Amino acid sequence: MTDQWQVCGLPSFxxxxMVPLERRMPLRSSLELDVAIVGGGYSGLWTALYLxxxxxxLKIGIFERETxxxxxxxxxxxxVSSIFPVPMAKVSRQYGRMTARNLAKELVETVDEIGSKVADLGIDCAFTKAGKLSLIRNPAQASRSIAEVEEDDEIGNPTSTTILDKKETESYLLATYTTGATFSGACASVQPARLVRGLATALERRGVTIFEDSEVTSIQSGSLRVGSYRVSADKIVVATEGYTGRFSQWRRQLLPLYSMMIAxxxxxxxxxxxxxxxxxxLCFADHRNLRIYGQVTSDRRIAFGGRGAPYHWGSIVRKANDVHGPTRDVLQRELIKLLPQLDGIRFVRHWGGPLGVSRDWFPRVVPNQDGKLWRIGGYAGDGxxxxxxxxxxxxxQIVGASDKSAASTVFARQERKWEPEPFRWLGINLGLAVTRLVDELEDRGIEAKRIDKIRRILIGQE
Ligand SMILES: Cc1cc2nc3c(=O)[nH]c(=O)nc-3n(C[C@H](O)[C@H](O)[C@H](O)COP(=O)(O)OP(=O)(O)OC[C@H]3O[C@@H](n4cnc5c(N)ncnc54)[C@H](O)[C@@H]3O)c2cc1C
Known part of the structure; x- marks a missing residue:
């Protein structure tokens, strides 16, 4: 198995x-723009598209450090799911039932919005709305899933999650220790790289310029620097998610937590x-606390991932952290425990990458005081x-159009910073270990609600 992304130079299966990949030109002179966007991922590209x-x-330029x-x-x-990183019950407690319900509705509609944009722009990314199956594999998972469905019903969440019995579940997937599942139709799957690269091509057709190998080295209201070149722009959008902490002024805003995958x-x-x-x-998972996620791909592979790789001291993000042998081994074991029918199958690739997690797990749209510099992100792995x-x-908001969406209310939330080290390192890594322990106890039939509460405090979810 190849698990060094450097072997083929690209960080994911x-x-x-998609090799050979088109490589775009770097910035080679100073420039004036209406909007400069930092980061060539979904956030930056979708923002450019809607602008x-x-x-x-508008004269829009996107600056991407790599490709x-x-x-x-x-x-x-x-x-492509309507999952929000914070439980809707909590959103409802803080913003009211109506806002929570509207936010949930906007999230459900977003799945279809992506489907229709992909169709309109002719992006071939295997967008398939086959739903999300979350298996119930022990009694604690059963009570958690029932509570989730009841909470959703309580606020009128339109994700229309239903509980399936064992037989209904097995009509989707024959997995071990399964007593049932929850199923939501508000979830599609894509080949993610084809989506992001297809979006970039579509943007270029609309006149947006994308500069690759163009690392933004400093940002202030009204201008940024790419090496020795200066870019002045009326508005700047920073969409660097898990990499945002590399800018010294935002070191503690988004914590880079790694998620890892195998195929x-x-x-x-x-x-x-x-x-x-x-x-x-089909997207599939179970109701454990340390999240796993799988996709049956359009060419009938299983792409499977999970959390649990260590958080790195000082929020360091570097290429060496994009693979993690112990997490890869756990993922391979967990997949075979779930689907032992696949024992002996070849794993072709392991990879991973950083997610951006805000201190309270809410995503945000943050303008600075003069409304010229915007920071967006904090999807905690649901982006x-x-x-x-x-x-x-x-x-x-940038063009000053009216916006009465629930999303705009929730995303405008006041920011909190993560704790300085060593508290951040201790809290998150202890939190990950405790999460693993809670899952093990639950598999043995022990509901560990008190320990679970500690876990949530440690990782900032309480
Ligand atoms: C392994 C893994 C599995 C995941 N699975 C799912 C899933 O199934 N469903 C889901 O909803 N979410 C999932 N996520 C999360 C989701 O992929 C992200 O939330 C989403 O892609 C974030 O997009 P983004 O554009 O904000 O950030 P990114 O895609 O990270 O883009 C940021 C870009 O900024 C660039 N950049 C950084 N610094 C600079 C700089 N100084 N100058 C210029 N450019 C810079 C980076 O090179 C990068 O390309 C997963 C994440 C990972 C890592």
């Missing part, structure tokens, strides 16, 4: 599937039948769809 729709006369999709957007699990060879006909012939494009919603809010 999805990107390496260009709202005002086609489009180099970050999480070219590496993720491909779940199998395409399943043979026999293997595919043995796991229950799941619909292609494939969420970045589209954030981008629409950002674009509307």
């Amino acid at each position: 999805w990107l390496s599937e 260009s729709e709202l005002d086609p006369s 489009v999709g180099y970050g999480a957007s070219g590496r993720n699990g491909g779940w 199998t060879d395409p399943l043979t006909d026999a293997q595919y039948e043995q796991i229950g012939s799941p619909p292609l494009g 494939v769809a969420l970045s589209n919603l954030v981008a629409r809010v950002t674009a509307r």
